Amino acid sequence: MGAALRGRSQVLIVGAGPAGCAAGITLARAGIEVCVVDRARFPRPKTCGDAISNRALERIEQLGALPAITSGPHALVRRADAVFPDGSRVGRAYQRPGMIVPRLQLDVALLAALRESGARVVEGTAVRALEAAPDGGVGYRARGPAIDWRAELVIAADGPGSIAWAAMGRANPRGRSLAVAATQYFEGVRDLPGGVSEHFFEHELPCGYGWVFPSVDGVVNVGVYQRADAYQKTDDHLRKLLKGFLARHESRLEGARPVGPARSWSLPLGPAPWGVGGRDLLLVGDAGFSVDPLSGEGIWQALETGIMAAETARDALRSGSGLGPRLQRAHARRCARKIGMHCRVRAAVQDGMQWFVDRRLYRSSWARAGLQWAYGRGALEQSKSVR
Numbered sequence: 001m002g003a004a005l006r007g008r009s010q011v012l013i014v015g016a017g018p019a020g021c022a023a024g025i026t027l028a029r030a031g032i033e034v035c036v037v038d039r040a041r042f043p044r045p046k047t048c049g050d051a052i053s054n055r056a057l058e059r060i061e062q063l064g065a066l067p068a069i070t071s072g073p074h075a076l077v078r079r080a081d082a083v084f085p086d087g088s089r090v091g092r093a094y095q096r097p098g099m100i101v102p103r104l105q106l107d108v109a110l111l112a113a114l115r116e117s118g119a120r121v122v123e124g125t126a127v128r129a130l131e132a133a134p135d136g137g138v139g140y141r142a143r144g145p146a147i148d149w150r151a152e153l154v155i156a157a158d159g160p161g162s163i164a165w166a167a168m169g170r171a172n173p174r175g176r177s178l179a180v181a182a183t184q185y186f187e188g189v190r191d192l193p194g195g196v197s198e199h200f201f202e203h204e205l206p207c208g209y210g211w212v213f214p215s216v217d218g219v220v221n222v223g224v225y226q227r228a229d230a231y232q233k234t235d236d237h238l239r240k241l242l243k244g245f246l247a248r249h250e251s252r253l254e255g256a257r258p259v260g261p262a263r264s265w266s267l268p269l270g271p272a273p274w275g276v277g278g279r280d281l282l283l284v285g286d287a288g289f290s291v292d293p294l295s296g297e298g299i300w301q302a303l304e305t306g307i308m309a310a311e312t313a314r315d316a317l318r319s320g321s322g323l324g325p326r327l328q329r330a331h332a333r334r335c336a337r338k339i340g341m342h343c344r345v346r347a348a349v350q351d352g353m354q355w356f357v358d359r360r361l362y363r364s365s366w367a368r369a370g371l372q373w374a375y376g377r378g379a380l381e382q383s384k385s386v387r
């Protein structure tokens with residue numbers, strides 16, 4: 001290993017996923033000196049369903065990465081179906097389609113836009129610890145095997161298990177603040193006509209669902225998602241849950257041939273159990289618990305929280321007194337309005353969906369019509385629009 005990278009910048013961002021890139025681009029465009037560090041070298045795989053909502057696409061366009069993803073491999077999502085155990089469906093159409101884009105491509109496109117914005121980007125360098133400046137001092141010192149960096153403000157965009165959690169004296173979350181998911185790519189699976197994302201709500205996956213998304217270059221993303229408290233009760237291994245899902249949908253997945261192994265990862269769910277920041281520190285994306293508990297979706301939230309944190313960081317630096325209590329409170333309120341409150345509502349909808357499935361209400365045409373009415377209008381949705 002070479003000598004450690006040493007230096008300083010106004011802002012250090014740990015993690016160059018969607019949240020870190022969104023924050024970095026926004027800061028660099030505001031003329032702020034920003035360094036973004038990621039432990040991985042890109043392109044790198046990221047365990048994900050690869051579904052990007054239409055509102056996330058708006059953010060990606062704003063960040064300058066849309067042309068790169070529309071010119072690369074992708075599928076359009078024009079419709080989403082909730083599928084119930086008896087095969088009945090409730091669906092909705094999107095006037096502005098969403099997309100399926102493999103994360104290998106999405107994250108490289110965002111990273112290219114980040115470089116283009118003028119931010120300094122360092123790959124292949126892990127940050128292991130954040131040390132707050134001693135009493136009265138400003139900022140943080142970030143250390144790792146190959147880095148020793150100082151910054152006036154740090155944005156943690158390093159996903160589940162963020163080093164910021166340790167810096168804030170917090171342990172890993174459990175229960176309703178966490179979900180788990182497993183996914184695998186397959187070829188040979190027929191697409192439903194018209195770009196349909198299917199979400200299977202089942203008795204075997206309480207507080208979760210299984211998915212089959214439209215194929216990209218003949219490869220479909222199939223997976224299972226479950227809230228951690230329900231998962232812990234089932235006492236099943238996540239990959240076994242995925243195998244069970246594949247077996248239950250043998251006819252839908254007829255001809256499927258795996259492309260690579262199953263992969264699993266965790267998802268920190270909103271609202272954030274211990275806030276989204278502290279003195280000179282902001283948490284964004286998965287590190288800041290912004291995943292939608294119902295859908296497990298986190299890309300729009302990562303982009304949105306990254307942009308909001310960059311705006312707060314910019315204001316803090318311009319104020320000359322750093323990210324103090326007043327700006328922290330204003331930022332927390334903004335995140336609660338945009339993400340946290342919405343996650344509470346979606347968690348309640350998730351409990352309602354579980355009740356709907358447990359009581360087999362999907363068999364009732366009246367109950368289905370009610371669900372169709374709400375779902376079809378995009379009621380209680382934040383990250384996607386049916387219009």
Ligand SMILES: Cc1cc2nc3c(=O)[nH]c(=O)nc-3n(C[C@H](O)[C@H](O)[C@H](O)COP(=O)(O)OP(=O)(O)OC[C@H]3O[C@@H](n4cnc5c(N)ncnc54)[C@H](O)[C@@H]3O)c2cc1C
Binds near residue numbers: 020039157
């Ligand atoms: C199986 C699964 C399916 C999903 N499907 C979808 C979906 O279809 N649509 C959707 O919207 N969301 C989905 N999500 C959620 C989505 O993947 C995340 O919410 C999103 O990636 C969060 O972005 P992020 O930038 O916060 O974190 P990440 O994308 O995880 O990026 C974090 C970055 O930080 C880096 N890093 C980590 N630790 C360090 C360190 N110590 N030092 C330096 N760098 C570090 C990592 O290398 C990584 O590049 C899914 C998640 C899972 C697990």
